[in-house]
Amino acid sequence: MDIAEVWHRLVDAQPAPPQWLVLGAAAVALLAVAIRPVWRLSRNVVTIAHEGGHGLVAVLTRRRLSGIRLHSDTSGLTLSSGPPTGPGMVLTAAAGYTAPSLLGLGGAALLASGRITALLWICIVLLAGMLLMIRNAFGVVSVLVTGGAFLAISWYGSTELQAAFAYLGVWFLLVAGVRPVMELQAKRRRGGARDSDADQLARLTGVGGLLWVALFLVVSLACLLAGGSWLMHHQ
Template identity: 65%
Template sequence: MDQGLETAADASLTDLWDRILGTQAAPETWLVIATGVVALAVVVPHGVWRLARNAITIAHEGGHGLVALLTGRRLDGIRLHSDTSGLTVSRGRPSGIGMILTAAAGYTAPPLLGLGGAALLGSRRITALLWIATALLVAMLVMIRNAYGVLTVVLTGGAFLLVSWLAGSEVQAAFAYAVVWFLLLGGVRPAFELQSKRRRGGAGDSDADQLSRLTHVPAGLWLFFFHAVSLCSLMGGARWLLAV
């Protein structure tokens, strides 16, 4: 009896593993284009973007936090605010490569996540993308240190979890493609917003300015780097997404 239960459990685990890592049917081209149009309609209008930008902030601050951990820094916590700003606090050397990579990870994280998601969708691993995103959000939730941040991450993670468990394959595909398009397109706009703020004399303590102080490279060049990463990610990701 115990052996039978163990065999059934192993079979269920194998089925779950296959479901996560297996490939799914490629969606119709019209769905890929339609989700891109929807994402663009969310990113361009200011009113809608003002709300949707919270998701980009999650990726931005998550990028800071992940790279801080990978470079050996101690991550104290992450805060997400209702004005779509955020703050990631880590401890370690106040200078050096670890601090530079951590500071550079914010603006580059959303488009690079979108590029990685496009690679997964290009290989038809829709379910894997949904589960990886959910796992990253759960890991980030542990480090959130304010109520608004917890609410934002829980709602976002809940959406991914519900779609990955309860939705049909077509809904999962539409959701996954919309999310990746949003990361790619939404990853472009923040760098332009930062450029506009700096032109008006604001954002004096932005990531670009922090990087300038750390590296003695002009903030404008770091801003150019943010633009290059986001635009190249958009072009590369679009090629993968449209190659259905």
């Protein structure tokens, strides 16, 4: 495959997949979020998106990104340095719980325009950039496995397989973006998560943590509704 052919695969629109594939991908994504044993594993993908959101916004707001750690219990930590208060710190803290849903929304927009291969390669680039900032072994393995799956599917997969993988990934981000927000509030209600993103934002802004959780939930639900509509009507 020459460079020109690769370029055309990246920028040219692919035909819309059949309705059954879109619905099937949505059903599998829902099961991956709803079934607890599966969720324990699939939640690692959400953690990658969550911590990647923190890291990306930290860089965009000119904070110094020190590193990202991903843990086997699906928790994570992103460290950045800079002013301890102010817009940059607020945006960085707010990016985590909104990142999976916003990434899903962006992916839905690409799929609605037929850019399936482009979506896969954008994900590869983002994961490669994140890999450079990972500071623990489990995190490296998690990102390498995820990025390797995207690379293998985009390079060797058939058009149908690429479509199925891309739609499954986007549906998963849209659906999975809701559950961690609900889990966060449940943990806060039990008196845990005192250092959660919502509680950090409360200390930074003076706005209650519950309102930040509500904002996270509104964003995730809005992305699910909008992105899901785009995916379902691109036929």
